[in-house]
Amino acid sequence: MDERELLVLGLLMTQSQHGYQINDFIERNLGQVSDMKKATAYSILKRLDKQGCVDVTVEQEGNRPPRQIYSITDRGRELFYDLLRSSLAHAENVTPAGEIGLMFIDHLSRSDAKELLKIKLEKMNQLIEACSSIPSHDEGIGVNLSFRHRLALLECNRTFLTETIQELENESTV
Amino acid sequence: MDERELLVLGLLMTQSQHGYQINDFIERNLGQVSDMKKATAYSILKRLDKQGCVDVTVEQEGNRPPRQIYSITDRGRELFYDLLRSSLAHAENVTPAGEIGLMFIDHLSRSDAKELLKIKLEKMNQLIEACSSIPSHDEGIGVNLSFRHRLALLECNRTFLTETIQELENESTV
DNA sequence: GACCTTCTAGTCAGGTATGACTATACTAGT
DNA sequence: ACTAGTATAGTCATACCTGACTAGAAGGTC
Missing domain, CATH: 1.10.287 (Helix Hairpins)
Incomplete structure (x- = not known):
């Protein structure tokens, strides 16, 4: 379950990023594996923030809409490992999205x-x-x-x- | 897409039913293929009603909560065939739920x-x-x-x- | 005959997902 | 120098899904 959280957290494990970057990566490289939409990723980031799993820094540049840069916290790392383990041990979903865990297997x-x-x-x-x-x-x-x-x-x-x-x-x- | 509507409509193609019956059938026989929850089925039935794809008859029996009996309309049949055809011709989902169409292939x-x-x-x-x-x-x-x-x-x-x-x-x- | 469980039948609040939208900046062509 | 198109960065209203809940009937058991 909750493969979407796992995906977002997994991407934040390598480096801090802002929402656009995360979406861009998913669209460009993972379109085959995940069909998560932009707005969904943003709402997941907000949720993770509420749970204290990510930290947010706002970066203003000129008149542009400000960037919200997300970095994973210790609590987020814990959640990541929990989700990863349960994704790898779980068998209910036969879908590629259900096997998002595979993507992050190198973390174990x-x-x-x-x-x-x-x-x-x-x-x-x-x-x-x-x-x-x-x-x-x-x-x-x-x-x-x-x-x-x-x-x-x-x-x-x-x-x-x-x-x-x-x-x-x-x-x-x- | 919209495999859930297809499933509910497909079950109504054989006979008129009330919500509980539909859910019961899905839980007992199709748990392997569809993970749709009770409340979802009810909300789909309501949606289909709003679109004129099903007719509702209320059946009261004593003091019990009244049964809402759903039967498919001509419009509903059209939608069913549309969804069935697009489900059978579509290839995006690799999931069992994505192949719900197979279940109703005998209608074509x-x-x-x-x-x-x-x-x-x-x-x-x-x-x-x-x-x-x-x-x-x-x-x-x-x-x-x-x-x-x-x-x-x-x-x-x-x-x-x-x-x-x-x-x-x-x-x-x- | 009192109590507990399961079956029948469905509703509802609250969380999740997403299509449509806003708004600025950059780039290339004419 | 102007315009069209695309990349950047995200928000919001709305639709959708589901866990938890309500409520009566029927069956079992002590």
């Missing part, structure tokens, strides 16, 4: 990341089991198709996860 | 369905191409992983689509 040690992904893998297996046993009580093919679609995505995720865990393992022994 | 002729899915397939191929060429400018593996994840899901979708189209083709020649 390889072994931590591996452990979390193993938890996710286990949950994924349970989901697959639950999905496999759905009876196709209908005469049409529709309902059946949509369950097979979900099953295919879940299995794709499982394969990806298994490979990724393997990759992390190989990396750390090299 | 096999050849119509096939055509729409072919459009989706073409779009999917474009997305895959766009995703493949993303450079991994980072030193970490995170960003790279998350793009590979999306790519894997897209390719899974492509395979599924291809198979489904094939299936529809075989079915109609038999």
Whole structure:
């Protein structure tokens, strides 16, 4: 859950930025993975500020609308790690946005990341089991198709996860 | 887009129902595919009513809270087919919810369905191409992983689509 | 027959997301 | 030197979603 907060915090982990910069980066580079809109990012920044997870500095330059520069606080860092861990260990979303956590995996040690992904893998297996046993009580093919679609995505995720865990393992022994 | 409206309208296509019934069905049978909450379904029903897509009849029984029975109107049927067609031809969402359209595919002729899915397939191929060429400018593996994840899901979708189209083709020649 | 739980049926306040909008600065062409 | 178009930087009204709540009926159990 709350993949959007994770994304914004993650971007602030590398450097302090103002809202426009964050949006620009998401639009240019992450449009494939996140569909978050401008106004949403701004409202998330405001929320994070209210929770004390970011500090704001206003920078005036001439007559322009002033820039609000956001930097992450200790509390924000805590939240970031919490969200990251739960994103990596969580398996409900089969969406790319649901796997935003992957993007920030370098902030954790390889072994931590591996452990979390193993938890996710286990949950994924349970989901697959639950999905496999759905009876196709209908005469049409529709309902059946949509369950097979979900099953295919879940299995794709499982394969990806298994490979990724393997990759992390190989990396750390090299 | 608007997969939720599609889901509610689709359920009303088979028979008139009251809100509780719709929610109950979603919770019991479609929890795997849709995560729509109770209150959301009710608010969608209200919206559809405002747009003249459903008719409401109130049914009182003793002292109970009265049932609001919703039935789909001609206008609602139009909207249903519009949403269904665009859901089947659309390729942006890689999510199970994004493929709610599949569930109602039996409402279209096999050849119509096939055509729409072919459009989706073409779009999917474009997305895959766009995703493949993303450079991994980072030193970490995170960003790279998350793009590979999306790519894997897209390719899974492509395979599924291809198979489904094939299936529809075989079915109609038999 | 009193109490607790679950099922039925839905509402509502408050949080979230976003399309449309405002406003300045810079850049290129004519 | 003027204009059109784009980049910068963000706000706001409105629509949307959902957790928490209300309320009666039915069923079980001690």
